[in-house]
Amino acid sequence: MNRFRIWLIWPLAIAGNLAIGNWLFSSAYAKDTEELGKCICENKVKAEADNCLDKLKQSYWQDNKYSEFVDLLRNLHPENKSIVPSLSYYIALSRYQQFKYLEETKGWDEYFAKGNDYRNDIVKETGKSLEATALDDPLRIYSRLLIYQFHKDQQDTFTEGALSDLMSSTLEYAKAIGQKAMVGPQIAQANKDTEPIKEVADKLLSYDEKAKAKELYKIYAKGLVNSDIKDGALKDKAAGFYKDGNLELAQDIYDVYIERISKVLPKDKLISELTGIASAFSYQDSGFKDMFYAEKIFQKIEEIGGLEAFNEELIYLRGFNLEKNKEYRQAKDIYLLLIQKYPESKHIDEVTYKTGLIFTYILRDAKAGREYFDKLADKEGDNPYALSSLYQMGLLKQWEADFATAKGYYNKLIEKSERKVTDTFQMAQDRLKEIAEGTSMEHNLKTFMDTSLKEEFVNLDMSKVDLKSNIYQPKVDQAVDISSSTNLSSSGCFNVELQYLWSCDLGDAKPGVNQPEFKTTYKNQGTKIIGLVLISPSGITERSLDLIDAR
Template structure:
């Protein structure tokens, strides 16, 4: 055995060796980190070089393109080509704030004989200065703007007057010039309105002479962006009228119309769809094809429940037109349901009831009649206060559709109506039937929870829960005073899947004036889903864990008591509706 001294030396040597190894490892790690940093820096440098190279190439290409455009402009004999080239050249110079350079080039063109009788050069000089001031303002280049604004404004005034003197014909350039004049003078309200009127009149004259009307749409688009909606609509109407006179075929017209829908120009799309439908009705020899195309248009604008309708009232207009031209026999069960549902979502309840009844009468084998009977019951009682008729619809669901998702719902509302009428024995009978059925089908849905609360109220001789009682009073109790505020409730979306969010939003306004109202108390009741306490909120979001139709109630309460109440329904699915 070695001495203690030898062991100590060995131990110390081990420590030194370990320290040395650690030092080497740390040093290697440090070098690896340094190499990685250098590599990362090199990558960034190469990327920057690549980016700069691409930018230089683009700049070189644009410079070559600008020089070519200048040559073409000077040598071109067709003013139409020159206008397009000047527009492209302005875009190139505008990217780098080289407006002064372009303006100087335009000044050299003033001396060219071919431009002396046209406002083209002066139009572009005015447009250049106007665009330059816009660019400086948008990019907050205040110093350059303030130092040169007087000069730029003076240039626009002089060039605009010269352009106007030379603008003697009604052509596309004259429309652009008049629009540019409005842009320069829009801050002066009186002058602005007069200029817009002149623009509209000039547009009408132009449309009578020319077939190329793209410029009208372009200016209408620009006015729309400037929030001049009324004048934009006027120009769009001129555009649509001209389109209807042209020989554009149906397919081109359809594509054009759908492009306006994609651009969210609903009013313009509707105007063109009217033209499109007229063409179909008057020229399509196959009636079934004409009908299907009309339904396709209607359903583009109708509420689906999954999404809000683009214009549900226009959808109903098309549905009415189909019925008028081809009779109710043109409707399938599905299209009849979609028509009725669109009216429901539009809060057109009288028409909605009529169309749902047509669905039941004309399509006795319709597979979702239970849902329709339930909806008829809800609307009859909570919209029209027709309790006796309502009970018939709910009893129809209970007697004929025991497996329906609306079976328990129908029993609940039958019980609730009896409860409200103080027929507690009958109410208890309906409520207990719900609990017995719930045990059989092993469900603990929200309607079961609500039923248990109603039974407890009866057993403990308590009033119906306050919010629900206020709703029933608002909808079922006769009131002598005139209703002066209208309350509306919207589910968004009105159809969704299990556990997906549904937002309920109210809208209230004075009936006579249309002014919005918000200084009231909101009392919610019904099937509130996962959000059981939306206290005094004008809107709330929730979700549902069981399938079927959910009925939500809200009451508006003011200082003098109940003002109005309303209902809304949301439908919850496992899978998307076919």
């Protein structure tokens, strides 16, 4: 169909309700424009007209024809006047998208020449939409969201007001559709209408408005609960949000799901369901995780079935999750449970060694720590945990100035390692050299030992500096990035100059005192302890540690 036929036939087809001026469309859009335009203008059902409007938008947007689409919308005059607010919204939405496109493509000539006109369109057309929509109309929420996004992106003074209006309108909307849901036949539609609440929450979360997003997610989850959704479908919803990385919403829905199944499932099946949820949120190097939520579910399992509900792998998973969440005292208790219940576990050497580390360097109880190192020291062969335990026992004796005993442990380590050059072997060699030459223990290491074991440093509770690794289960020779973040009180206008005394299992790295982070690799498997003492102009300020498991 040529442009002239469009000009003549279309107005006749829609009884004059679609006015076309001197502007005409290219033939590429003629068919879509005619059919969808007719659908919009003649349709008595608003939802169907809106669907055609969205399809028409896609037809133009795919080729970035934003202004052409706006011109078309301004010349549409639908018979059903309830569609008019949608036209206003889509004009504003197109201008917003046009801004994004010009920024991405660096179309600065049009951006600056037409920018004020486009901004006026966004404000004016969203205003029209808001004036014409009721509290329970999703379009009202989308209009509020659009104007908030616009002001937020512009970083102007209207952002806070737009955010407040958005939250108020969304809460009013939630209340309005909640009242609709009280009417039996409308319950399914009311449930469907909660989707705009989720979309607003998603967008707020992307703008880092976490508290407000969480508030709306809870409302959305409550809407699902109040619907006729089955337990299985509710679980699938939660799992879907988890896979999308929306952990806040996934947790809200899982909480509701757990509340439901707790009333109907037998204990064994309930524990099985909870175990799957806890495992999904537990620590893992890749994928989504929330260690706090995982422990919350582990506690729920314990409430229902006691510690007897935990098998070997579940005990280990819980302890490992607590450890990676820096809940070392609780992790120690779980590890002790594994040692007691499953002395032949494949994890026994790892958790025994970690228990020794936690007693020694977290709880400041070297005597208790030695007991666990001693359990491993006589293991046959070059077991990495046996070698590390011998090193720790030698280190404690060297720090106590019992050099003869320390030397014996280090030599035993070297003998058991069959002189294979590993990280632990090299550290033992360094300590033996210090003893042979009568020199002090390496400065950073001694400072870490002092701050971890001397009573005078008991106030250093690891709260002012946190260590993190990009991965906690690296393979041998895999690069590991270790960083620190501080939480020190403000010192006015001046930046506090800090020194970072790194020590312990640093692998092949030798980070300097001015490095808050470093990269390393490890030559052998086993648990590696990363120690840090923070020095400020006032002296020793804090200490911290982290544990990495080379696999």
